[in-house]
Amino acid sequence: MDKLKEHIRIVDIARMAGVSAGTVDRVLHNRGKVSEENLRRIREVLSAVDYQPNLVARSLASSRERTLAVIIPSFREGDYWADVDAGISRAAVGAERFNVRVRRFFFDQYDHATFLRTLARVRDEHFDGVLLATLFADLVVAYAHELDAEGIPYVFVDSNIAGCNRLAYFGTSxxxxxxxxxxxxxxxxxxxxxxxxxxxxxxxxxxxxxxxxxxxxxxxxxxxxxxxxxxxxxxxxxxxxxxxxxxxxxxxxxxxxxxxxxxxxxxxxxxxxxxxxxxxxxxxxxxxxxxxxxxxxxxxxxxxxxxxQRPAAQGYHGVMALCDMLVSGRRGPTDNLMPIDIVLRENVQFYNSHII
The missing domain is CATH 3.40.50.2300 (Response regulator)
Incomplete structure (x- = not known):
């Protein structure tokens, strides 16, 4: 059955529901009128086969472009946040296939005031999702409440903050x-x-x-x-x-x-x-x-x-979680804990901080 789910087509759903492929297409893409009876039959089949529409196909079917705001500390080459940004860059390339663009906003991790100024810049524009480094917990919580009120999904990286309605967290405990x-x-x-x-x-x-x-x-x-x-x-x-x-x-x-x-x-x-x-x-x-x-x-x-703590993986999966949510509506696990790696002189040669 799992193999069948991987290759299920619109024509297969139409056959099982006893309707035309065009009717199934209208339901999947929420366009045109469909009778209540046909809608019920199609939904039953979709539930039974656990149908997951192809992410690329869904994004190409829509001409809408979405934009994510990434808010992380500024960095120099060789800094920890450079590794996080490397993962974000890799995800940004993949996200472009789904009409999702990534814009970065930076702040000084040792200065609350620069974080507040960065948030002010983000507020001046509209974004469909936000990836947020959580260094300044109190300020992050206040901003998360603003995003909740606007219905904008957001992802935390670096450290988790309890009590926030985040889409996901990627990082260690x-x-x-x-x-x-x-x-x-x-x-x-x-x-x-x-x-x-x-x-x-x-x-x-x-x-x-x-x-x-x-x-x-x-x-x-x-x-x-x-x-x-x-x-x-x-x-x-x-x-x-x-x-x-x-x-x-x-x-x-x-x-x-x-x-x-x-x-x-x-x-x-x-x-x-x-x-x-x-x-x-x-x-x-x-x-x-x-x-x-x-x-x-x-x-x-x-x-x-x-x-x-696998910084590149945090950045990469954080962006892709937002992308998946915006394009297909899918929500993955909320808490995604990275392995806590112990690196010694004897094994450092094998450690790659860019691992995804």
Whole structure:
């Protein structure tokens, strides 16, 4: 029966319903009048065979062009968001076959104000769907309510936000990803050693929804694992190596029992650069995302492990979920959790962050 469903044709549906192929065509494309009796018979057959119209054929039958807004952080080559954008670009090529266009809007991930300005630009135009990075949770929730009121479907990537009427989420369970990082450290240091928790600040505001969720999962795991050491928070600057060195030198002098370190975003190379330059090779460092600068430090043995989340797949499947909804009306699963990959020095050569 599954093979039959794959090859079901309009003429087959017409034969089973006892109507003409033209009548079935009018029902499938919602054009022209059809009697209530014929409509009932056709719908019964469609339900029985689980008919799924070809996506390309449906889009070609309509001359309407749809446009998606993609709202993600700006990035430089080699950044985490460059990998997400690579997946979006691949999906955009496929979406064009269905008369769906993708437009990108960027904001500074360290600055709430730029996110608000970006939303203002999006509001000035009409879009049929939105893919949204969820770094600033409170602002995202408010915007999601606006989209709900307008009946515009939207997809979340990066991290999930409960209570929103999203079409889908593509990403990891951030809290579980935090637990994984904690396990990777706890297995390598003494239970009473101290752990440095680095947060990276830039201009404006810092701290994303995902980072907060990861840190919550990290702390929860250590609490359950009987960890007795201290978590020592430190704020570092994105592009100020001299400042970071001064702050970290003072921290290590005051706290000689630091044996582990973690960052909850993709910038663990900042801590790694310091550890290598200062000769602190006894500190186990865990970070997130296999971007080139993190990968270099992992291969050099400065970073102990990286937790990865298939960023290109998030971007690709997020766009295609919106495309499928707009063209065919199909809704897939709401929560689409990416695997939480553990990347070590021994297996990094096999890891591809562009995997779809």
């Amino acid at each position: 951030s809290a579980d990803a935090g637990c994984v990082a904690a396990r990777l450290l706890a297995d390598r240091i003494a239970p009473d050693a101290d752990i440095l928790v680095g947060s990276i600040v830039h201009r404006g505001d810092g701290g994303s929804n995902q980072c907060r969720s990861r840190e919550a999962g990290f702390r929860d795991y250590l609490g359950r694992a009987g960890f007795r050491g201290r978590l020592l928070g430190v704020s570092l600057r994105l592009d100020d190596e001299a400042y970071n060195r001064r702050v970290l030198d003072e921290l290590f002098v005051r706290n000689p029992r630091i044996a582990g370190a973690v960052t909850f975003n993709s910038t663990c190379y900042i801590l790694a650069n310091y550890l290598r330059a200062s000769g602190r090779d006894g500190v186990r460092l865990v970070g997130y995302d296999v971007i080139p600068r993190n990968r270099e430090m992992l291969e050099a043995g400065v970073v102990t492990a990286l937790v990865a």
